[in-house]
Amino acid sequence: MLRRQRISSIGKHTLLIVLSLIMLYPVLWMVASSLRPDGYIFNNPSLVLDTFAYKNYTNGWGALQQPFGTYLLNSAIVVVGAILGNLISCSLAAYAFARLRFRFKRLAFGAMLVTMMLPIQVLIIPQYVIYAQLGWINTFLPLIVPKFLATDGFFIFLMVQFIRGIPRELDEAARIDGAGHARIFLQMMLPLMKPALATAAIFTFIWTWNDFFSQLIFVTEPDKYTSSVALRQFIDPTGQSDFGGLFAMSVVTLVPVFLAFLFGQRFLLRGIATSGGK
Amino acid sequence: MGARMSALSELRALKPTKAGKRARDKSDTRDNKAAAVFLAPWIVGFVAITLGPIVASFCLSFTNYNLLQNPQFTGLTNIGRMLQDSDLGSSLVVTLTYVVISVPLQLAVALAIAVLLDRGMRGLSFYRSVLYLPSLLGGSVAIAVLWRLVFGGSGLLNAFLAMFGIHGPSWIGSPNTALGTLIVLHVWTFGAPMVIFLAGLRQIPPEFYEAASTDGASKWRQFRSITLPLLSPIVFFNLVLGIIGAFQSFTQAYVISNGSGGPTNSTLFITLYLYQKAFGSLQMGYASAIAWLLLLIVAAATAINFWASKYWVFYDD
Numbered sequence: 001m002l003r004r005q006r007i008s009s010i011g012k013h014t015l016l017i018v019l020s021l022i023m024l025y026p027v028l029w030m031v032a033s034s035l036r037p038d039g040y041i042f043n044n045p046s047l048v049l050d051t052f053a054y055k056n057y058t059n060g061w062g063a064l065q066q067p068f069g070t071y072l073l074n075s076a077i078v079v080v081g082a083i084l085g086n087l088i089s090c091s092l093a094a095y096a097f098a099r100l101r102f103r104f105k106r107l108a109f110g111a112m113l114v115t116m117m118l119p120i121q122v123l124i125i126p127q128y129v130i131y132a133q134l135g136w137i138n139t140f141l142p143l144i145v146p147k148f149l150a151t152d153g154f155f156i157f158l159m160v161q162f163i164r165g166i167p168r169e170l171d172e173a174a175r176i177d178g179a180g181h182a183r184i185f186l187q188m189m190l191p192l193m194k195p196a197l198a199t200a201a202i203f204t205f206i207w208t209w210n211d212f213f214s215q216l217i218f219v220t221e222p223d224k225y226t227s228s229v230a231l232r233q234f235i236d237p238t239g240q241s242d243f244g245g246l247f248a249m250s251v252v253t254l255v256p257v258f259l260a261f262l263f264g265q266r267f268l269l270r271g272i273a274t275s276g277g278k
Numbered sequence: 279m280g281a282r283m284s285a286l287s288e289l290r291a292l293k294p295t296k297a298g299k300r301a302r303d304k305s306d307t308r309d310n311k312a313a314a315v316f317l318a319p320w321i322v323g324f325v326a327i328t329l330g331p332i333v334a335s336f337c338l339s340f341t342n343y344n345l346l347q348n349p350q351f352t353g354l355t356n357i358g359r360m361l362q363d364s365d366l367g368s369s370l371v372v373t374l375t376y377v378v379i380s381v382p383l384q385l386a387v388a389l390a391i392a393v394l395l396d397r398g399m400r401g402l403s404f405y406r407s408v409l410y411l412p413s414l415l416g417g418s419v420a421i422a423v424l425w426r427l428v429f430g431g432s433g434l435l436n437a438f439l440a441m442f443g444i445h446g447p448s449w450i451g452s453p454n455t456a457l458g459t460l461i462v463l464h465v466w467t468f469g470a471p472m473v474i475f476l477a478g479l480r481q482i483p484p485e486f487y488e489a490a491s492t493d494g495a496s497k498w499r500q501f502r503s504i505t506l507p508l509l510s511p512i513v514f515f516n517l518v519l520g521i522i523g524a525f526q527s528f529t530q531a532y533v534i535s536n537g538s539g540g541p542t543n544s545t546l547f548i549t550l551y552l553y554q555k556a557f558g559s560l561q562m563g564y565a566s567a568i569a570w571l572l573l574l575i576v577a578a579a580t581a582i583n584f585w586a587s588k589y590w591v592f593y594d595d
Contacts, residue, residue: 013401017393021464027415029434030424041427045437089319096320102313110292112320113285115328119521119526119576121549122569125338125562126331132345142426145561149323156320157285210418213549217557228419231534237424243427250420263415265407268414272375272470273477277363 009196027254034199034247041243053244054247057252060245064233068249074219075209075253078143078226083201084209085147090200091193093150094159095185099171116153120213125214128217142218147204155200158271159199162196163189199271202264227253279462284515298587300578332573338537338566345560356567366544366568370575372457376547377579381466381520392475393505399464406476410469422533426450429459431435450534453544460530471516478512479505507592514591518583525576528553548572 025047032047034056059069096102097109131142150156166189174184190197210226219225225233231253234246261268339351340358352564360366373454391409415421431448439446449455478554481503490500506513528549530538539546539554548568556565 012399016391016394016401016405022407023409023412026424026428027412028433029428030420033427035482042430042432043440045441053575089323092316092318093320096313096316100309101307101312102310105313106292108317110289111324112294113289115324116285117522117580118328118332119522119572119575121526121552122335123328123331124575125556125566125569126334128326128556129334129345129562130326130331146323146327148319149327150320151323151327159287170343181309181542182314185316207417210415212417212419212532212555217553231419231423234428235533235536238451245429246423247364250423253420254415254418257414257418258411261411265410266327269406269410269473274475276390 012022027056029189030247031251034244034251036244039243056244056248059242060234060248060252063242063249064230066225066230067225068230068252070223071227071254074140074224075226075228076139078215079205079208081140081144082147083204085144085154086200086204089148089150090152090155090160091190091197092185093156094163095181095189097156098160098163099168100181100190112153112156115151116157124214124217131218137218138220138224140219143208143214154206155204158200159193159196162193193271195267198264199267201249202260203271204265205260208222209253211257241260241261262268286513286515286518287511308554325392327414335566335569336584338563339570340567341563343561343563343566345562345566349563350431351469352563354413356564359564360567361573364544365547366551369539369546369548370583372539372544376457376527377461377521379526380461381517381524383461384465384468385471385516385520386466388471388516389509389513391468392472392479394470394503395410395476396479404471408432410473412468413467413533416463416467417529419529419533422530424464425459428532429455451541453542456541459528460534463530464524464527471520474512474516475509478509482508510591511593514583516585518580520580521583525572 028047029045031043032049033041035049035053035055036044036056038056064071093112094194097105097112103203111164127142128137131137134141136142136145170188170192171184174188175176210228212232215226217234219229222230222233227249231246231249234242234249317495336361340353342352342355343349361386380448395405426433429435429449431451433449435449436446447455449459467512486504486508487500490504495503526549527547531547532553535541535545535550537554537558538548549572552568552572553563555561555568
C-alpha cells in the first residue's frame with residue numbers, strides 16, 4: 001500500500017514537472033532565440049546558446065520610428081495613470097457600497113456588477129466619438145481618465161469584498177469618537193485596505209501593460225505608441241520582418257509583467273482566489 | 279463557502295421581492311449625502327462612459343455613419359445587410375467554435391491539475407507559480423508574436439517534429455489549423471482558473487473524503503460525488519466569466535493574422551471583424567450593429583448558462 005502511494009507520488013511529480021516544462025518552454029525558447037544571430041532562430045528548437053548575440057537588442061531598440069524606450073515610457077505613463085485612477089476611484093466607490101446606506105444602493109450595485117460583464121466592443125465606438133470631439137484621440141487621456149471614473153467594476157467588487165471583512169465595530173468606534181465618513185475612509189479604511197489596494201494596483205499594472213485593443217484604437221501616431229502597439233509594427237505584412245529584433249523587444253515588454261508576478265504573486269493569488277469564490 | 283461570494287452569486291442574491299426592495303431603499307437613506315460624494319466618480323463614469331455609449335451604439339446601429347458627416351438614419355438597412363454578410367457569418371462560426379471548444383477545455387485542464395495538486399503536496403506553491411505565470415503573460419502582444427513563431431512554418435513546433443522526421447505545415451498559415459493554435463493559446467493560460475479551483479478545493483472539509491474512503495469509494499467516485507458537486511458553483515462562475523471573456527478575444531487573432539482574420543477568415547473573430555468595419559473602413563453604423571449583435575449573443579449565452587445551472591450547479595444555501 002505504502003509502496004503504491006510512493007509510486008503514484010513519483011508519477012505525479014514527473015507529470016507535473018513535464019507539464020511545467022511544456023508550459024514554460026515557448027517562453028524560454030523566445031528568450032534563447034532573442035540571443036541568437038538572426039539566421040539561427042528558425043528550425044532550431046534548442047535552448048542551448050552557442051554564441052551570445054545581444055545585437056538583436058540594440059537592433060530591435062532602434063528598429064522603429066522612435067527608440068523602443070519611448071514606447072516603454074508611454075506604456076509606463078498610461079500604467080501609472082491607470083493605477084492611480086483605479087485606486088482612488090474604486091476605493092471611494094467600494095467604501096460607499098460596503099458601508100454606506102443610501103437610496104438605490106441595490107440598483108447601483110447591481111448595475112456595477114452587470115457592467116463588469118459588458119463587452120467593451122459595445123462601448124468603444126461611441127467612446128471614440130466622444131473622445132474625438134474632446135480632442136483626446138492620440139493622447140493618453142482616453143486610456144487614463146476612465147480609470148479615475150471607476151469604470152473597472154472588478155476592482156470595486158474586490159475592494160467591497162475586502163471592506164466587508166473588516167469588523168464594523170471599528171467604524172462604529174470611530175463614529176462615536178466623532179469621526180465623519182471622510183475621516184473614517186482616509187485615516188482608518190485606506191490603511192486597513194492596503195492588501196486590497198496592492199492587489200488592484202498589480203492587476204491594473206499587468207492588464208494595462210498588456211492591453212492592446214483600446215491602445216490600438218486611441219493612440220494613432222508613432223510617437224504616442226505604447227509598447228504593445230509598437231511591437232506589432234515589427235510584423236511587416238509586405239516585406240521581411242526583423243525577427244531577432246522582434247524577439248528581443250518582445251522579451252523586453254514581458255520583463256515588467258514577470259517582475260510584477262515575481263514580487264506581487266502573493267497579492268495576485270489572493271486577489272483571484274477571493275474574487276473567484278462561490 | 280464562507281462570507282466571500284462571487285459577483286455572480288451577488289447578482290443572484292440581488293433578485294429580491296419588489297416590496298422588500300422598496301421598503302429597504304426608503305428606510306436606509308441616512309448616508310445619502312456621503313454616498314453621493316463617494317460615488318460621484320463612479321456615477322459620472324457609469325453615465326458618460328458606460329450607459330451613454332450603450333444607448334448611443336444602439337441608436338447608431340440604425341444609421342450610416344462615417345465619423346465625418348452626421349449619422350444618417352437608415353432604418354433596418356444594417357440588419358438586412360448583416361443577414362446577407364457572409365464574412366459576418368463566418369466570423370460568427372469562428373467565434374462560436376472558439377468559445378465552445380476553448381473555454382470548457384481550459385476549465386477541464388485547470389480542474390484536473392488543481393485536483394492533482396491536492397493539499398499538502400510537496401512543491402505545491404512552486405508548481406502553482408509556474409503554471410499560473412502563463413495566464414498573466416497570455417494576453418500580451420509579445421506572446422501572440424511568440425505564437426506566430428512557435429506555430430509558423432519553420433517555427434518551434436515544426437523544428438521539434440523534424441527531429442522525428444515529420445515535416446509539419448505552417449499551422450498559422452493553414453485555414454484548418456490556425457484557429458486551433460488560438461485554442462491552444464487559450465488553454466495555455468489555464469493557471470488563473472486553476473488557482474481559483476485550488477482555493478475552492480481547500481474549502482472542502484477533509485472529513486468528507488475520509489468518510490468516503492472508509493466506505494470504500496474509489497478516487498474517481500470521490501471526485502464525482504464530493505469534489506465536483508461542492509466545486510460546481512466555482513466551475514459555474516469560471517464558465518460564465520470565461521465565456522463572456524472568450525467572446526471578446528481580439529489581440530491574439532489580430533497579431534496572428536496581421537489584422538486580416540485570415541487565412542480565409544479562419545481566425546476572423548467577431549471583434550476583429552467589428553474592428554475592421556469600424557476603424558478600418560469607418561462604417562461606424564454597421565459596426566455598431568455588429569457590436570449590439572455581440573452584446574445580444576453574450577447576453578443569450580449568459581442566460582442559457584444561468585438556466586442550465588439549475589441542472590448541475592449545487593448550492594448548499
